[in-house]
Amino acid sequence: MLLVLLSFVILLASAVAALCLGGRPSRAQDAGAYGAVAASIAGLIPSVQTLLSGRTETLSLPWPVPLGSFSLTLDPLSAFFLVPVFTLTALSAVYGVDYLKAYSGRKPLGLVWAAFNTLTAAMALVFTSSNAVLFMLGWELMAAASFILVLFEHEKAQTRKAAFIYLAAGGAGALLLMAVFALLGSGSATLDFSSFHSPSRAAASAVFLLALCGFGLKAGFIPLHVWLPEAHPAAPSQVSAVMSGVMIKTGIYGIIRILGFLRPWEEWWGWALLIIGAGSCVLGALFALAQHELKRVLAYSSIENIGIILLAAGLGVIGVTRGAPELAALAFAGALLHVFNHSLFKGLLFMGAGSVLHGAGTAELEALGGLSKRMRASAVFFLAGSAAACALPPFNGLAGEFLIYAGALRGINFPASVALAGVAAGLVLAVAGVLAAAAFVRAGGTVFLGEPRSERAAGAHESGPLMLFAMGALALLCLVSGLAAPFLLGPLAFAVSSGFGPLYGFTAGIQGAAPLVYVSAGGLLLLAMAAIAAAKRKVFLRGKKPAEGVTWDCGYAVPTARMQYGASSFSQPLTDFFQPILRKIGQYPVISEYFPGKASFSREAQAVFYNELYAPAAFRIRELAYRFSWLQHGRLQIYIMYIVVTLMGLLLWKL
Numbered sequence: 001m002l003l004v005l006l007s008f009v010i011l012l013a014s015a016v017a018a019l020c021l022g023g024r025p026s027r028a029q030d031a032g033a034y035g036a037v038a039a040s041i042a043g044l045i046p047s048v049q050t051l052l053s054g055r056t057e058t059l060s061l062p063w064p065v066p067l068g069s070f071s072l073t074l075d076p077l078s079a080f081f082l083v084p085v086f087t088l089t090a091l092s093a094v095y096g097v098d099y100l101k102a103y104s105g106r107k108p109l110g111l112v113w114a115a116f117n118t119l120t121a122a123m124a125l126v127f128t129s130s131n132a133v134l135f136m137l138g139w140e141l142m143a144a145a146s147f148i149l150v151l152f153e154h155e156k157a158q159t160r161k162a163a164f165i166y167l168a169a170g171g172a173g174a175l176l177l178m179a180v181f182a183l184l185g186s187g188s189a190t191l192d193f194s195s196f197h198s199p200s201r202a203a204a205s206a207v208f209l210l211a212l213c214g215f216g217l218k219a220g221f222i223p224l225h226v227w228l229p230e231a232h233p234a235a236p237s238q239v240s241a242v243m244s245g246v247m248i249k250t251g252i253y254g255i256i257r258i259l260g261f262l263r264p265w266e267e268w269w270g271w272a273l274l275i276i277g278a279g280s281c282v283l284g285a286l287f288a289l290a291q292h293e294l295k296r297v298l299a300y301s302s303i304e305n306i307g308i309i310l311l312a313a314g315l316g317v318i319g320v321t322r323g324a325p326e327l328a329a330l331a332f333a334g335a336l337l338h339v340f341n342h343s344l345f346k347g348l349l350f351m352g353a354g355s356v357l358h359g360a361g362t363a364e365l366e367a368l369g370g371l372s373k374r375m376r377a378s379a380v381f382f383l384a385g386s387a388a389a390c391a392l393p394p395f396n397g398l399a400g401e402f403l404i405y406a407g408a409l410r411g412i413n414f415p416a417s418v419a420l421a422g423v424a425a426g427l428v429l430a431v432a433g434v435l436a437a438a439a440f441v442r443a444g445g446t447v448f449l450g451e452p453r454s455e456r457a458a459g460a461h462e463s464g465p466l467m468l469f470a471m472g473a474l475a476l477l478c479l480v481s482g483l484a485a486p487f488l489l490g491p492l493a494f495a496v497s498s499g500f501g502p503l504y505g506f507t508a509g510i511q512g513a514a515p516l517v518y519v520s521a522g523g524l525l526l527l528a529m530a531a532i533a534a535a536k537r538k539v540f541l542r543g544k545k546p547a548e549g550v551t552w553d554c555g556y557a558v559p560t561a562r563m564q565y566g567a568s569s570f571s572q573p574l575t576d577f578f579q580p581i582l583r584k585i586g587q588y589p590v591i592s593e594y595f596p597g598k599a600s601f602s603r604e605a606q607a608v609f610y611n612e613l614y615a616p617a618a619f620r621i622r623e624l625a626y627r628f629s630w631l632q633h634g635r636l637q638i639y640i641m642y643i644v645v646t647l648m649g650l651l652l653w654k655l
Contacts, residue, residue, distance in 0.1 A: 001057040001074055004128060007043035007086070010035055011121035015114040022110025029097055032113025036093035036120060040086035043124060047086065050079035054494040058130070067191045068133030076494035078127045080336060081253050084343035085127065085246045087477070089120045091470040095351055096238040098464035099358060112152065116239065119145035119247070126250050132181035132191035139177065139250075143170035146247060149239045150231045162230035165610075169217045169227040176214030177254070183207050184261055196261050204262045208269055211258040212276075219251025221280040221306050226610045228303060229287075233295035233363075237354020240295060244302045245347035249339055252309055256499045259317070263501060267321040267417070273314025274421060278428040280307025283581070285435035289442065290575050290582050290605040292567060294353045294363040297443050298346065301389060304432055305342045309335045311425055312404045316500070318421045319407070324414045327422070330407030330513060332496045337488065338400030341481060345388035345397055348474035352382035355467055356447060360460040365446045365567035367457060372448040374460045379448040381471040386440040388478045391433055394523025395478045399485035401429060402519055435574075442570045451561040483524060486517045583608050 014035020021028040050057065056075040063070035074082075093116070100109055122145060125138030147170070150163045181191055183203060188195040198204060213224065220228035228248070232240045255273075259265065284304030291297045312335035319328030355378040356371065357363045372379040388395035404425065411422025452458040462468075481488070575582055583606045 001046065001059045001072065003042050003046045004072065004074055004082075004124070005059065007039040007124065008121050010039035010042060011117045011124075014039070015117040015121070018110045018113035018117070020110070022108055025104040025109045028110035028113055029100065032110075032117055033093045033097045036117055037090045039117070039120065040090035040093075043082060043086040046074060047079040047082040050074050051076055051083065051491040051494060054497075056498075063134075065133055067185070069131045069190060069192055070134060071130040071192055072128045072134075073130040073193075074128055075498045076491070077253075077256065077499040080340070080491065080495035081127045081246075081249060082124060084249075084340055085120065085123050088245045088343055088347045088474075089116075089242055091473055092116075092238040092241050092347065092351075095241070095354070095467050095470035096236065098466040099236065099238055099354055101464070102358065107152065112149065112236070115145045115148040116242075119149065119239075119242065123247060123250060127253060130193045132185060132193070136174065136177065136181070140174060142247065142250065143167070143174070146231075146235075146239075146243060149243075150235045152236050152239070153234065156234075158230075159234040162227070162234040166227040166231040169224070173214045173217035176210050176217075180207055180210045180214060180258065183210075184258075193257075193261075198262055198264075201266070205266060205269075207258065208262060208266075211255060212272070215251040215254035215258075216276075217251070218248060218254070219306050219310075220248050220303055221276055221310055222283050222303060223609050223613065225280070225284075225303050226607065226614055229291075229296050229299040229607070232299040232302070232350075233293060237295075237350055237357060240298075240354070241347040241350035244299065244350055245343040248302065248306060249343065252306070252313075252335075252339060255310075255313070259313075260499060260501060265317050265321055267318060270314045270317030270319075270321060270421070273310050273317060274425065275314070277307045277309070277311030277314055278424065280304065281311060281428050281432035282307075282435065285432045285439060286578055286581065287605065287608075288439040289435055289571050290584060292365050292605065294356060294365060294368075294443060294447060295350065297365075297439060298349050298353055301349075301436065301439065302342075302346055304436060305338065305346070305389075308401065308404070308429065308432070309338050309342075311428060312338065312400075312407070315404070315407060315411070315421055315425045318418060319411070319414075320500075322415060322418045324411065324418050327407045327410045327414065327418065328500075329496065330403050330410060331425075332500050333489070333492045333513065334400045334403030334405075334407060336400075336492060336495050336499070337403060337485070340488075341388070341396040341400050341478075344474055344481065345385045345395070345478050348381060348385035348471055348478060349389065351467065351471045351474065352378055352385055355382075355463040355471065356460075358463055358467070361456045362454070365443065367454040368447045368452070369450045369457055369561060369564070370448075370452040371457065371460050375448075375462045377468050378463055378471065381468075381475045382448065383444060384475040384478060386444050388482070390437045390440055393519065394482050394526055396482035396485065397478075398519060398523075399482060399488075399516065401433075402516060403513060404429060406513065406515065438571065438574060442567055446567040446570065450564045453561050453564075453566070483520050483527075485520055486513075489513055489516070581608070582606070583612075 014031050017035070018028045018032040021031055046057070054076055056073065059072045061070040096116070100107075100112065103109065119142060122138045122142035126135060126142060129135035129138055147163055147167050150166055151159065153159045154163070183199060184196040184207060185191040188197075199207060216224040232244055235243060280303055284300050284302075284307055288297050288300035288304065291300060312331045316328040316331035316335065319325065319331060353363055355375065356368065359375050359378070360368060360371065362368065384395060388397040391397040391401045408422040408426040408429070411418045575584060584604060
């Protein structure tokens with residue numbers, strides 16, 4: 001536990017050092033990056049030890065704050081979330097050294113690194129806090145640091161809009177969480193988690209709904225996702241990797257912790273999680289398929305994966321309440337394993353998108369193409385991340401989904417409600433998988449294959465060595481964790497028992513996870529076959545020069561890059577089919593001549609939930625607020641009177 005505390009100290013000290021060295025960008029970069037890597041190593045050691053041993057460590061220090069205590073707990077569930085935090089932030093820091101060089105002298109890099117390390121420390125504090133006041137301190141510190149990072153390119157109006165949407169979502173979530181902890185800690189002398197007691201059934205349901213909304217605003221599942229596709233593309237790419245890979249998982253962690261306080265559970269809680277997860281799965285993948293900017297594609301893909309995790313958690317809750325512990329064990333294990341796997345491959349994908357943006361100067365799909373010839377290493381790494389995101393062997397995306405599928409199939413042998421939940425979960429995963437595969441084939445093919453669609457794409461260059469090292473390390477981790485998935489079952493058992501309770505632990509479902517060995521063996525066989533094929537190709541082509549020829553040009557005398565399929569044309573059949581959901585706005589060419597001249601065509605994906613739900617609601621709230629503007633007299637005496645009256649009212653209510 002002392003090493004975790006040491007990682008906090010290193011992160012905060014390096015943040016202060018980077019801020020003080022802001023006038024010397026290279027020094028600020030060194031202070032921030034070295035501090036992040038050193039702190040991550042210090043934090044990884046006890047986290048891995050806790051996962052392997054299943055032990056719980058605590059640390060309490062004096063802290064004279066009302067209802068608060070500086071209480072930290074490192075149990076297997078906390079450790080399971082800390083491992084991807086420290087792994088991804090360390091590699092993102094290495095990546096950021098090369099990525100941010102282009103902004104040296106133009107952006108305050110000292111502030112960027114200070115906010116990055118503060119964000120890492122805040123996430124670690126959220127995962128280890130065992131007191132509500134300390135937890136909220138970490139939660140708000142995390143929101144403030146990430147807000148600064150989202151505002152990195154504040155000169156852009158879209159970036160400012162994204163940052164303030166994120167700030168509003170974070171503030172609303174924090175208010176809901178304060179209500180959650182107030183209900184759980186009512187009647188207790190402190191707000192230590194150990195003093196929380198499960199409330200009555202009605203109050204427990206209220207706590208569950210408040211927690212689902214409060215933590216859901218951070219996790220970004222639909223319909224609480226509106227900040228995510230705006231904020232992630234706005235932040236620097238290494239920050240996007242951390243926000244999407246691990247920061248949004250703080251919402252998942254919070255939901256799991258609250259479920260641990262609310263036993264016994266209600267069956268409808270599981271159905272609520274399953275339905276919200278199913279909607280996020282399908283709609284997230286569908287909206288990803290309709291985007292025209294690479295980082296927005298990845299942001300919606302994160303919504304899809306959060307949906308997968310929620311769906312599995314809901315299936316597990318239903319299994320527990322309906323007496324299906326084996327199903328519950330597999331579902332919970334699949335949910336947690338997907339938390340870990342998603343952090344790796346989504347971090348890799350956002351770094352790949354940052355490499356494209358760094359090398360080509362744009363992430364607009366219709367302006368790219370042919371980058372595999374100019375950025376070979378980045379193309380390979382992005383392809384590896386895409387394969388993992390599509391749950392293709394031998395990469396790690398398949399392992400967690402396999403356990404969820406196994407749990408869903410196990411549900412067929414149980415009563416009607418459990419069987420229905422299992423069938424629904426399996427069907428939703430299958431549909432989301434198809435849409436996700438289409439989205440990543442579209443994105444990867446448009447960016448890296450074909451011919452360049454713009455001068456910027458034609459002049460693209462490969463990324464620096466540190467960026468390639470970070471992406472290569474994550475690609476390797478995606479491969480290794482996919483092949484070694486059966487060896488993760490032991491740590492998963494400790495994490496599941498720590499988060500969901502020993503009664504619903506992993507032991508009952510361990511036999512259902514046995515086929516995971518065959519999945520890993522199949523991945524190894526696939527790798528061996530690919531290696532043999534590559535070796536044979538090298539032998540057969542030795543000494544031979546590859547032939548070159550003109551690409552089939554559809555009968556045109558002078559083919560151009562504009563004649564190839566773009567992102568819009570690739571996805572048009574699917575997006576047209578789902579037009580009632582996507583609400584895409586299109587401008588179609590009007591052909592009135594036999595030999596037309598110039599013509600244009602465009603399709604724009606709409607932020608449906610923001611435009612149809614949140615923007616009208618915000619307008620109504622603002623309109624209502626203006627009706628009470630008479631309360632603002634601009635006179636200090638009146639404002640002091642408001643405070644005095646409020647305090648007197650609170651005192652009378654308390655007495």
